Amino acid sequence: MIRVSGVSKSIHKNRILKNVHFSVRSGTITGVVGRNGAGKTTLLRIIAGILYPSSGEITVNDQNVFKQPDVKQNVVFVPDSTDALRTYSIKEIVKFYEEIYDTFDQEYFYQLLEKFKFTKQGKIKYFSKGQKALFSLILAFSTNAKYVLLDEPTDGLDVIIKKQILQFIAEAVSERDVSVVISSHRLDELEKMADHIVVLKQGKVDSELEMEELKSQYHKIQVAFEGKLPQHIRDRSEVLSETGRVSVLLISSKDEETKKMIEDAEPILYEELPLSLEDIFVAKLGGDLYVS
Numbered sequence: 036m037i038r039v040s041g042v043s044k045s046i047h048k049n050r051i052l053k054n055v056h057f058s059v060r061s062g063t064i065t066g067v068v069g070r071n072g073a074g075k076t077t078l079l080r081i082i083a084g085i086l087y088p089s090s091g092e093i094t095v096n097d098q099n100v101f102k103q104p105d106v107k108q109n110v111v112f113v114p115d116s117t118d119a120l121r122t123y124s125i126k127e128i129v130k131f132y133e134e135i136y137d138t139f140d141q142e143y144f145y146q147l148l149e150k151f152k153f154t155k156q157g158k159i160k161y162f163s164k165g166q167k168a169l170f171s172l173i174l175a176f177s178t179n180a181k182y183v184l185l186d187e188p189t190d191g192l193d194v195i196i197k198k199q200i201l202q203f204i205a206e207a208v209s210e211r212d213v214s215v216v217i218s219s220h221r222l223d224e225l226e227k228m229a230d231h232i233v234v235l236k237q238g239k240v241d242s243e244l245e246m247e248e249l250k251s252q253y254h255k256i257q258v259a260f261e262g263k264l265p266q267h268i269r270d271r272s273e274v275l276s277e278t279g280r281v282s283v284l285l286i287s288s289k290d291e292e293t294k295k296m297i298e299d300a301e302p303i304l305y306e307e308l309p310l311s312l313e314d315i316f317v318a319k320l321g322g323d324l325y326v327s
């Protein structure tokens with residue numbers, strides 16, 4: 036488990052992170068969501084032990100990242116750009132990674148390069164943006180580090196490569212006993228895969244969401260009545276949208292009374308819809324979709 040305990044960071048008197056607490060459980064995907072400048076990259080770099088916090092502590096499997104640097108073998112950080120690697124060839128990078136990570140799995144690495152149709156020669160700078168992003172992930176998961184920290188892994192990529200990357204991450208997590216932390220400003224990308232979401236707002240944890248728990252807490256239903264949406268039902272539910280007579284409502288799963296009211300009002304349409312993270316945000320945060 037990674038524990039982030041009371042982490043604050045100031046750079047040039049600018050308070051970037053303020054008393055951040057959360058944990059990353061083994062075998063899970065944690066999404067760190069926040070607007071540009073919320074402090075996501077800074078937080079990930081601190082967790083990886085690249086940047087010192089001004090105060091607070093990071094432990095990986097109960098070992099302090101800054102006091103026992105060996106634990107960094109268990110953590111790999113993937114920045115949102117591959118610029119640092121651009122002038123190197125694949126061979127050189129593999130050599131470099133093998134020196135840093137005792138557990139680097141060369142066989143798995145080359146298998147993945149083949150799977151994704153990479154050439155084995157050439158420098159990273161000749162890869163397309165999507166290839167660079169995928170290559171960074173392949174490299175990170177090949178280290179066999181137990182914790183992979185990904186900074187905006189799909190930023191600026193087209194939908195096809197985005198899908199490929201998200202699928203790769205989900206498969207790697209289910210097959211290889213790793214935990215992943217993904218930072219993003221896109222809720223919709225994380226909701227399908229994250230188990231746990233940490234919402235960062237101006238350097239602070241604004242809220243934490245457990246996806247399974249939350250999804251079971253709400254029902255999203257589409258209803259239509261002969262006339263308007265009855266006021267007593269409107270008052271007791273969150274109206275997500277209204278198009279003509281069709282309303283989409285969010286109600287608490289436990290709220291049997293409202294469900295009964297809807298039934299008694301004899302809707303001409305009643306359909307349960309899949310719940311999205313965005314719906315949950317509307318319910319939890321009163322419609323403030325500040326991360327999109």
Ligand SMILES: Nc1ncnc2c1ncn2[C@@H]1O[C@H](COP(=O)(O)OP(=O)(O)OP(=O)(O)O)[C@@H](O)[C@H]1O
Pocket residue numbers: 046047049051069070071072073074075076077078220
């Ligand atoms: N080395 C630095 N010196 C000064 N300010 C910095 C430094 N690094 C980050 N900051 C500031 O800290 C704040 C948070 O930056 P950070 O890159 O962590 O945010 P982010 O959530 O990752 O943003 P984005 O989504 O745009 O990448 C920003 O206001 C940024 O200007």
